[in-house]
Amino acid sequence: MTDQARRPSILVGLIGEGIQGSLTPTMHEREGEAQGLRYVYRLIDLARLGLTVEALPELLSAAERMGFNGLNITHPCKQAVTPLLHELSDDARAIGAINTVVLKDGKRIGHNTDWVGFSEPFRRKMADVTRDRVVQLGAGGAAAAVAHAALTLGVRQLTVFDVDPSRATSLAAKLASRFGAERAIAGSDLAKAVGAADGLINTTPVGMNGHPGMPLSADLLRGDLWVAEIIYFPLETELLKRARALGARTLDGGGMAVFQAVAAFRLFTGIEPDSERMLAHFAALRRS
Amino acid sequence: MSDSMRQRSFLVGLIGADIQASRTPALHEREADAQGVRYLYRLIDLYRLIDIAKLGLGPGALPDLLAAVERMGFAGLNVTHPCKQTVIPHLSELSEDARALGAVNTVVLTGGRRIGHNTDWSGFAEGFRRGLQDARRDKVVQLGAGGAGSAVAHAACRLGVGQLTIIDTDAAWAKALAAALSERFGQGRAVARDRGKASRYGRAAPAPRSRLVCRRAMAVVDRVVEGAMRIIEGQPT
Numbered sequence: 001m002t003d004q005a006r007r008p009s010i011l012v013g014l015i016g017e018g019i020q021g022s023l024t025p026t027m028h029e030r031e032g033e034a035q036g037l038r039y040v041y042r043l044i045d046l047a048r049l050g051l052t053v054e055a056l057p058e059l060l061s062a063a064e065r066m067g068f069n070g071l072n073i074t075h076p077c078k079q080a081v082t083p084l085l086h087e088l089s090d091d092a093r094a095i096g097a098i099n100t101v102v103l104k105d106g107k108r109i110g111h112n113t114d115w116v117g118f119s120e121p122f123r124r125k126m127a128d129v130t131r132d133r134v135v136q137l138g139a140g141g142a143a144a145a146v147a148h149a150a151l152t153l154g155v156r157q158l159t160v161f162d163v164d165p166s167r168a169t170s171l172a173a174k175l176a177s178r179f180g181a182e183r184a185i186a187g188s189d190l191a192k193a194v195g196a197a198d199g200l201i202n203t204t205p206v207g208m209n210g211h212p213g214m215p216l217s218a219d220l221l222r223g224d225l226w227v228a229e230i231i232y233f234p235l236e237t238e239l240l241k242r243a244r245a246l247g248a249r250t251l252d253g254g255g256m257a258v259f260q261a262v263a264a265f266r267l268f269t270g271i272e273p274d275s276e277r278m279l280a281h282f283a284a285l286r287r288s
Numbered sequence: 289m290s291d292s293m294r295q296r297s298f299l300v301g302l303i304g305a306d307i308q309a310s311r312t313p314a315l316h317e318r319e320a321d322a323q324g325v326r327y328l329y330r331l332i333d334l335y336r337l338i339d340i341a342k343l344g345l346g347p348g349a350l351p352d353l354l355a356a357v358e359r360m361g362f363a364g365l366n367v368t369h370p371c372k373q374t375v376i377p378h379l380s381e382l383s384e385d386a387r388a389l390g391a392v393n394t395v396v397l398t399g400g401r402r403i404g405h406n407t408d409w410s411g412f413a414e415g416f417r418r419g420l421q422d423a424r425r426d427k428v429v430q431l432g433a434g435g436a437g438s439a440v441a442h443a444a445c446r447l448g449v450g451q452l453t454i455i456d457t458d459a460a461w462a463k464a465l466a467a468a469l470s471e472r473f474g475q476g477r478a479v480a481r482d483r484g485k486a487s488r489y490g491r492a493a494p495a496p497r498s499r500l501v502c503r504r505a506m507a508v509v510d511r512v513v514e515g516a517m518r519i520i521e522g523q524p525t
Contacts, residue, residue, distance in 0.1 A: 006314050009328050029297060029326060040297045040328040042361030049359055062356035065337055067330040
């Protein structure tokens with residue numbers, strides 16, 4: 001048996017908490033197979049292992065020793081992982097959060113593919129929507145990446161709200177320092193801001209399985225207010241359902257789930273994945 | 289979500305020193321492909337880890353490595369030199385064969401448990417059955433009483449060898465192995481002979497019967513090795 005007979009292999013994993021339902025492993029493994037790779041994607045679930053974010057340094061060296069090519073990183077590790085890396089991509093540095101680490105030749109390089117995960121489906125499906133004023137709900141978790149995407153997509157002014165106003169202020173200040181003072185502000189009057197907005201982006205967990213409900217009062221929705229979600233369990237949140245009922249344009253969280261994986265796959269393998277095939281696969285996974 | 293949509297995948301590895309030339313990964317991965325199973329086999333080479341680990345590598349690194357493979361989602365490990373014995377205290381259970389042999393070459397990781405097995409002896413036995421089914425085996429000489437030696441001797445006794453004579457450069461190893469085998473398979477099934485005596489027989493030729501036994505046995509060993517290699521290489525036997 002010769003080494004030529006062995007297909008190139010890629011080993012990656014996802015470190016985070018409460019990740020058992022993630023569709024990312026299957027998306028990567030399927031696309032890897034279609035590309036002729038031996039591709040295995042493991043879940044490294046802190047909760048299941050009885051670990052906390054404190055274990056990150058050990059987990060990163062374990063991944064290196066075991067020959068992992070890279071890691072996806074999710075809640076609650078996206079910020080905590082930063083000091084453990086050797087290099088950051090420009091986007092990752094600007095956003096201040098890492099969701100992808102490439103392990104290569106003893107180096108750990110941090111990237112953020114969440115923001116392209118949001119912007120790519122938006123470009124595909126919402127290319128023509130007005131985006132002068134947009135309200136973003138939530139300033140934690142993936143919010144920094146989504147806000148970065150929104151401003152990169154040409155939103156003229158993004159108003160950020162959070163249950164913790166100091167988080168909204170801090171995110172808006174960071175965005176303003178990169179994109180310009182008027183581009184991002186922390187909101188104080190939600191009804192007024194939504195009333196003046198063209199679009200609404202929800203980055204809070206409200207509406208997700210296990211967090212039922214609406215992130216804002218349904219009375220604030222309008223037929224001419226587009227709504228974007230990043231939740232994909234369920235794909236149709238209460239918020240999207242209500243907005244659609246009013247005839248509003250909507251974007252569900254499925255596209256972000258796929259396109260963050262498309263970009264991470266490219267980083268892990270150096271191979272351009274077939275995003276249409278990954279979208280189709282994701283849709284099939286959601287139906288099954 | 290249906291199982292057909294979410295195919296299971298297996299991650300396994302080999303822990304040992306200086307294992308870069310091992311053909312085991314390719315063997316496993318090929319068979320998994322043939323079975324339609326997504327399967328990846330990684331080498332965890334203690335020699336290569338020396339520079340990144342501050343562990344004072346060698347078998348001392350085992351507890352950390354075992355914890356790491358469990359956390360990283362490995363389904364199991366093969367274990368080779370120099371860890372086959374030292375791994376045992378870190379396991380939750382042993383198969384009967386592994387316990388009898390005092391050596392583990394396979395660890396299954398499941399539900400937080402680490403179960404040690406030994407597939408070396410059955411590897412030898414299966415090769416012998418296929419390659420030398422009808423060979424006589426009343427008296428057999430085995431050269432070497434180390435890690436693999438104990439598994440092969442176990443296989444030889446299981447295969448019905450009447451008496452196994454064990455020779456090793458370290459006479460104490462040969463004695464210990466013969467004693468352990470006699471305890472498991474019956475008094476007299478295995479004896480240790482020291483190398484000095486064996487070579488004296490050879491030089492002075494006072495015991496032609498022993499020499500004949502030795503020569504026959506060596507022929508058997510040669511054919512066994514050849515048979516085993518064919519199986520490893522995947523050639524028809």
